[in-house]
Structure formats: structure tokens, C-alpha cells
Amino acid sequence: MPPVRRVAMLSLHTSPLEQPGAGDAGGMNVYVRSVALELARVGVEVDIFTRRTGEERPSWEEMADGVRVHHLAAGPPHRIPKEALPQLTGTFTAALTEVAGALAGGGVDVLHSHYWVSGTVGLTVARKLKLPLVHSMHTMAKVKNLRMKNLGTAEPPVRVSGEQAVVSGAARLIANTSTEASELESLYGAHAERIDVVAPGVDLETFNPGSREISRSLLQFPQRSFHVVFAGRIQKLKGPQVLVAAVRELVERRPDIPLTVSILGSRSGSDALKLQPLIDDAGLHDIVRLYPPVKAAQLAHWFRAADVVVMPSFSESFGLVALEAQACGTPVLAANVGGLPQAVSDGRTGLLVEGHSAGGWSAALERLFDDTPYREALGRGAAVHALAFGWQRTALLTAQSYRTAVERFSSIAAR
Structure with missing residues (x-):
């Protein structure tokens, strides 16, 4: 050859x-x-x-x-x-x-x-x-x-x-x-x-497991919060609006959950979203915060500081964010579309969610909050899974x- x-x-x-x-x-x-x-x-x-x-x-x-x-x-x-x-x-x-x-x-x-x-x-x-x-x-x-x-x-x-x-x-x-x-x-x-x-x-030298406590301290996040992270372009295709709707429902049903949601990215494309008005209308301005995109080394800290990374996309050829988050030892909650079922091993490194209803996504988040041992086991499985990529x-x-x-x-x- x-x-x-x-x-x-x-x-x-x-x-x-x-x-x-x-x-x-x-x-x-x-x-x-x-x-x-x-x-x-x-x-x-x-x-x-x-x-x-x-x-x-x-x-x-x-x-x-x-x-x-x-x-x-x-x-x-x-x-x-x-x-x-x-x-x-x-x-x-x-x-x-x-x-x-x-x-x-x-x-x-x-x-x-x-x-x-x-x-x-x-x-x-x-x-x-x-x-x-x-x-x-x-x-x-x-x-x-x-x-x-x-x-x-x-x-x-x-x-x-x-x-x-x-x-x-x-x-x-x-x-x-x-x-x-x-x-x-x-x-x-x-x-x-x-x-x-x-x-x-995935860049395994940059994205790898580390201390959640250290990453949260560097990012100045409270140690005891249930921290949910979304990273990607702010457009309908990527589904951040699904996350906002799910968080609204979860807060109404479970006000006891110390929820913090971080959305990293910027608006993009013809289906770009004005996300802040959605957050304000849902009364979530104290829970959901928007941040600009960050370099890979800093993004790794965001993933390590998360209890779960969400990908409510409507279409993904693969989903690099899912791999990067898993490489950091963080489970991923992903839509069951496109290449995400191959990037995320359902029940072993994260959970796959059918559809994009607020109820389905809020229930999945609630499950991961309530079952800490299961969530931590998913994180360990995620880190091992990413080593093959x-x-x-x-x-x-x-x-x-x-x-x-x-x-x-x-x-x-x-x-």
C-alpha cells in the first residue's frame, strides 16, 4: 500500500x-x-x-x-x-x-x-x-x-x-x-x-480525572451544590433551552436540591438562542448562569467541577463534549440521538434520555441527584471509557x- x-x-x-x-x-x-x-x-x-x-x-x-x-x-x-x-x-x-x-x-x-x-x-x-x-x-x-x-x-x-x-x-x-x-x-x-x-x-493529557473540590475552589463554586454543566454553542440544535425548561420543572418539584447550572458558550447560527430571557422568564437567574467559552485547560476544570454534564442535542454526529467530560470522570446526561449513544455508554458512563421533554430531563437529573453512589460509579466508568478514545x-x-x-x-x- x-x-x-x-x-x-x-x-x-x-x-x-x-x-x-x-x-x-x-x-x-x-x-x-x-x-x-x-x-x-x-x-x-x-x-x-x-x-x-x-x-x-x-x-x-x-x-x-x-x-x-x-x-x-x-x-x-x-x-x-x-x-x-x-x-x-x-x-x-x-x-x-x-x-x-x-x-x-x-x-x-x-x-x-x-x-x-x-x-x-x-x-x-x-x-x-x-x-x-x-x-x-x-x-x-x-x-x-x-x-x-x-x-x-x-x-x-x-x-x-x-x-x-x-x-x-x-x-x-x-x-x-x-x-x-x-x-x-x-x-x-x-x-x-x-x-x-x-x-x-479526546485529549487525555488535558481532560483527565482530578479533584472536584480543587476545581470548584478554582472556579469559586460552593462545594455542596448539585452542579450541572452545559458546554457548546447557544443554538436550538444543541438544546440548552431543553435544559432551562427541565431545571424550571425540577426546581418547582424539588426545591430542596441545591442546584447550580452553568452554561458555557456563545450564540451561533441561524437558530441562535437568546437564552437569558428564557432564564429570567423561568425565574432561574439565581440558579442558571451564562459564561463565555473557555480554553481546553479551563474547560477541564468546569467538567471536573460538575456533578453531571448535559447534552440535550437534537443532532450530534458524535459529541466531543461527551468524551471530554467523561475523560474528566464526570457522567454525561445525553440525548439518545446520532452518535451520542456510541460516545456515552448508557447506564455505565452516563444516561441516555429519550426525547426532549422537560419532564424526561428533569427526572433524569433528579435521579442522579438522589443516588450519589450510582452517580459516582458512572463517573468512574466514564473515566475508563474515555481512555479508549x-x-x-x-x-x-x-x-x-x-x-x-x-x-x-x-x-x-x-x-
């Missing part, structure tokens, strides 16, 4: 240098950055191409040995809503084509695009350079439309058709879970033999997908 020494990653949607939880940055930022760093450690050089979002950004910068981030001029040099990105695919393709000579002559073996907008660009560039394209969806329009029927506008047809073109044209598709692989097959007609299932990972494993399996793509692409070209 041919070796792969250099890969060009396309991430028009967002830069791996952005703060997760802010704007449109999230798990995909963590994914691209972490996989790139681990690929470099196993001998695969990575060039990441993204859109310039600030005048101060250099044309390229080194993220680590063997990993470079290139900022291409495509559209205005500032952040724009991701809904506007399809209008920039032509300019991004042109900007990338300008450096295509350097790519073609620089020993690039494969292109790897992330999210559908990058995938459509990747198809064009791959044809120009005569290189195989590997694509990671991260999220899919048809899946979101099925799961969010009553939560906002449907994903646009241009995205659906763009994703279909990528599925049909990419040499390999990388799915986070077997569930996502099945969705690619059933909803987009992908061929199973072109799909590689590669689970995301290091980023090195993700990178090695990704490199294997690259080699398969190159081998099959070369055999077709030789015919």
Missing part, C-alpha cells in the same frame, strides 16, 4: 485556530486541529487551508512541527455566518487554485475536506490536481432536517445537493460512527465499501483511510 507523507486539509467552514464554542466554531475545530497534530506526530505532514477572517492573519502560520495553517482570501476578511459560505465556494476554489502549483509540486498525496462547503471545493481542486479526495461530513443536512422539524428553517437545497455531489465524488468518506455510516448509505446512497468509520478522540488512534485510522484512497485512486488512474 503506498505511503502517505503529506495531506492538504480543507476547512472553509472554520479555522482550527478559532475558540470552540464561539461563533460557528465547535467540535469540528477541535477535530481538525487534533487529527492534524497527531498525523504530524506519526510522520504525515499537514497543510490546512481555511478562509482568512482577520486582516492581521498572516498568509500562513505554523501550528506545530509538520502542521501549517494557510489563510486564503475568500470573501470579506472577517467572520460571516456559515449560511453565507456557499456564496464563497467559487472564490475559495480560485484562491486555492492559485497555490495549486505549490501543492501539486509539493508532494501532496491526498486532499481531506471537512464539512460540505469544503467538500464541494475539494471536488473541483481534486480534479485539477488529479488527487483523491477524502471527506468528513461532521453534520448532514438530511439528518438535521429529520431531527429538527419544528426547531427552525430546514437546511437549504444547495446544501443537500452539495452533500450529494461530495458523497458521489469523493474517493473515501470518513464517518464518526456506524450510525453516521448507515445514514450516508440510506439517505445519500453512499457505497458501504467507500466508508471508513473512525471515531473522534485517544486522538492518536483517530489519526492512525485516518491515515489508513488516506492510504486506501491513494491506492484505489492510483489503480483507477492506471486503467
Whole structure:
């Protein structure tokens, strides 16, 4: 099987240098950055191409040995809503084509695009350079439309058709879970033999068990409170409104619970939420507090300071937050959707909740408060479970997908 020494990653949607939880940055930022760093450690050089979002950004910068981030001029040099990105695919393709000579002559073996907008660009560039394209969806329009029927506008047809073109044209598709692989097959007609299932990972050096007391002291939280944490973008898709409704019901039913709820993140996307008015209307301003996104090392303290981390998402391709929280020894209460059932082992590392009713979520929170030994056992199981998801494993399996793509692409070209 041919070796792969250099890969060009396309991430028009967002830069791996952005703060997760802010704007449109999230798990995909963590994914691209972490996989790139681990690929470099196993001998695969990575060039990441993204859109310039600030005048101060250099044309390229080194993220680590063997990993470079290139900022291409495509559209205005500032952040724009991701809904506007399809209008920039032509300019991004042109900007990338300008450096295509350097790519073609620089020993690039494969292109790897992330999210559908990058995938459509990747198809064009791959044809120009005569290189195989590997694509990671991260999220899919048809899946979101099925799961969010009553939560906002449907994903646009241009995205659906763009994703279909990528599925049909990419040499390999990388799915986070077997569930996502099945969705690619059933909803987009992908061929199973072109799909590689590669689970995301977790930074086990940053996210690991520690003292809840120490983390609470650092964050100035009372030791005896029942602390619930949500971390993610403040949008309907992620479900923080479900948490607020559940907390309102729980407070009314069980005023004896010393409840503290921390929501970390910022508003994002067309389904962004104004969460503070919901909190105020529910009379929860003394219990539920909003905080801005934080760096990974600080986020680990928030997870360690929590009794439970909640993910009431309506759609998740995997759920990196669930892994990070579990790695810190904290159980996760997650919606039974998408990849979350594979990220969270129900009854062993956390609990999966069916649906998004306030009653269902408040009952699950109440159960975890009332049964401290069970909650602590879930936390111990969570820490062990997360050990199987290091980023090195993700990178090695990704490199294997690259080699398969190159081998099959070369055999077709030789015919």
C-alpha cells in the first residue's frame, strides 16, 4: 500500500485556530486541529487551508512541527455566518487554485475536506490536481432536517445537493460512527465499501480525572451544590433551552436540591438562542448562569467541577463534549440521538434520555441527584471509557483511510 507523507486539509467552514464554542466554531475545530497534530506526530505532514477572517492573519502560520495553517482570501476578511459560505465556494476554489502549483509540486498525496462547503471545493481542486479526495461530513443536512422539524428553517437545497455531489465524488468518506455510516448509505446512497468509520478522540493529557473540590475552589463554586454543566454553542440544535425548561420543572418539584447550572458558550447560527430571557422568564437567574467559552485547560476544570454534564442535542454526529467530560470522570446526561449513544455508554458512563421533554430531563437529573453512589460509579466508568478514545488512534485510522484512497485512486488512474 503506498505511503502517505503529506495531506492538504480543507476547512472553509472554520479555522482550527478559532475558540470552540464561539461563533460557528465547535467540535469540528477541535477535530481538525487534533487529527492534524497527531498525523504530524506519526510522520504525515499537514497543510490546512481555511478562509482568512482577520486582516492581521498572516498568509500562513505554523501550528506545530509538520502542521501549517494557510489563510486564503475568500470573501470579506472577517467572520460571516456559515449560511453565507456557499456564496464563497467559487472564490475559495480560485484562491486555492492559485497555490495549486505549490501543492501539486509539493508532494501532496491526498486532499481531506471537512464539512460540505469544503467538500464541494475539494471536488473541483481534486480534479485539477488529479488527487483523491477524502471527506468528513461532521453534520448532514438530511439528518438535521429529520431531527429538527419544528426547531427552525430546514437546511437549504444547495446544501443537500452539495452533500450529494461530495458523497458521489469523493474517493473515501470518513464517518464518526456506524450510525453516521448507515445514514450516508440510506439517505445519500453512499457505497458501504467507500466508508471508513473512525471515531473522534479526546485529549487525555488535558481532560483527565482530578479533584472536584480543587476545581470548584478554582472556579469559586460552593462545594455542596448539585452542579450541572452545559458546554457548546447557544443554538436550538444543541438544546440548552431543553435544559432551562427541565431545571424550571425540577426546581418547582424539588426545591430542596441545591442546584447550580452553568452554561458555557456563545450564540451561533441561524437558530441562535437568546437564552437569558428564557432564564429570567423561568425565574432561574439565581440558579442558571451564562459564561463565555473557555480554553481546553479551563474547560477541564468546569467538567471536573460538575456533578453531571448535559447534552440535550437534537443532532450530534458524535459529541466531543461527551468524551471530554467523561475523560474528566464526570457522567454525561445525553440525548439518545446520532452518535451520542456510541460516545456515552448508557447506564455505565452516563444516561441516555429519550426525547426532549422537560419532564424526561428533569427526572433524569433528579435521579442522579438522589443516588450519589450510582452517580459516582458512572463517573468512574466514564473515566475508563474515555481512555479508549485517544486522538492518536483517530489519526492512525485516518491515515489508513488516506492510504486506501491513494491506492484505489492510483489503480483507477492506471486503467
